[in-house]
Amino acid sequence: MRIDFTKMHGLGNDFVVLDARSQPLPPIDAALATALADRHTGIGCDQLILLEPSDTGDFRMRIFNADGSEVEACGNATRAVGLLHGEPARIETLGGVISASPSEQGISVEMGKPRLDWEAIPLAYAMDTHTMPLAWEDLANPVAVNVGNPHVIFFVDDPYAVDMARLGPLIETDPLFPERVNVNVAAVTARDAITLRVWERGTGLTRACGTGACATAIGAIERGLVDRKVTVTLPGGPLAIEWREDGEIVMTGPATESFRGSFDPADYGLTAGSTG
């Protein structure tokens, strides 16, 4: 029996979405996530997204990076599943229950409240997370923010001049970050504008990173570099971020359904119809 999927993206950050509520699925594990994410031998995506029933929200969204690691948050995927749901939804994730609502400007997501204390990032030891007294070559003095998942943000003159292919994995896997980290390089270009590139934990360079845009906006606001409403422009396009006075981060942006398809689980060494 074949497994149905929906291919989606948010500003080019792309996903394979499997819905366990409408079909029996085999156990979704790191091996299957990695195989499906492979752009040569699999369907190809930055993250595999699994939708399941939930007791605390309208549904549960599980997020698997291309390396198979299961993580707490994915901003662009939250907008994508919000589009699929078609009406306001409360979504259970490992990072907490968040909400997505379709609007004229796209899909708005309440991503929760940021955390900046070192234990919440988490870091391996105590440190000022607002201006970390560290450097990796010429990337220095970042801010660390957890928005459900861990981010480190470096403010630079030109994000496109940074050798992310080399410095991204070096920082992602530094022992200072016991759960690894998403690596953001950003330039503030106005009180309401930031340019951003992200090396994503467990995936690498992506066209866009919603949680990266949220974390970077928080870091810039905390440093007094931008106002509480800011447009963050990634290689794939812009996202509107607002850090509300009540502490909630609100991200608004597009989500796109690319196509629907199906695959034979036997192609991935799975027995058809074996349920999780």
Ligand SMILES: N[C@H](CCC[C@H](N)C(=O)O)C(=O)O
């Ligand atoms: N690589 C991230 C998960 C996906 C985040 C990104 N795709 C987004 O839109 O937020 C992590 O390991 O925390």
